[in-house]
Amino acid sequence: MKKVKYLLVNSTILPAIYLKVIEAKNYLATGEASSAAQAVRMAGISRSAYYKYKDAIFEYNGDNSDDTATINAKLKDNAGVLSSLMSEIYKAGANVLSVNQSVPVNSVADVSVTVRITEMNVPIEKLAESIRVLDGVNSVSFE
Numbered sequence: 001m002k003k004v005k006y007l008l009v010n011s012t013i014l015p016a017i018y019l020k021v022i023e024a025k026n027y028l029a030t031g032e033a034s035s036a037a038q039a040v041r042m043a044g045i046s047r048s049a050y051y052k053y054k055d056a057i058f059e060y061n062g063d064n065s066d067d068t069a070t071i072n073a074k075l076k077d078n079a080g081v082l083s084s085l086m087s088e089i090y091k092a093g094a095n096v097l098s099v100n101q102s103v104p105v106n107s108v109a110d111v112s113v114t115v116r117i118t119e120m121n122v123p124i125e126k127l128a129e130s131i132r133v134l135d136g137v138n139s140v141s142f143e
Contacts, residue, residue, distance in 0.1 A: 018053065022058075071142055073140040084135070085113070086099075097116055100113075
């Protein structure tokens with residue numbers, strides 16, 4: 001079997017069909033399209049073109065660890081505290097990737113929230129401060 005060789009190529013030099021295949025794959029991945037037939041109609045390509053390239057074309061997202069941060073917090077076991085934390089994250093423009101919360105011990109729960117920070121509209125230090133002052137937050141740190 002021949003070894004597959006991958007290349008990282010600037011999308012602006014590719015034929016439009018490749019970008020349309022990526023677009024159709026994204027419609028399927030996000031649930032905007034419920035079938036390949038619907039996805040290709042939305043992207044404006046033929047099903048044959050989609051099936052010809054779908055297994056060979058992938059979007060590179062540059063999963064760089066600099067794009068994410070993990071917020072570790074100790075929260076009081078009171079209604080709405082986690083919701084307030086998430087609200088601050090939302091207002092800062094961060095995208096929540098995962099949330100882990102322990103069972104409260106002595107009325108305090110450890111919470112870990114991993115967020116994508118590439119499109120934040122405030123510096124990470126300002127987000128940390130806005131979380132620190134929330135009622136029910138005992139401590140907060142970032143990784």
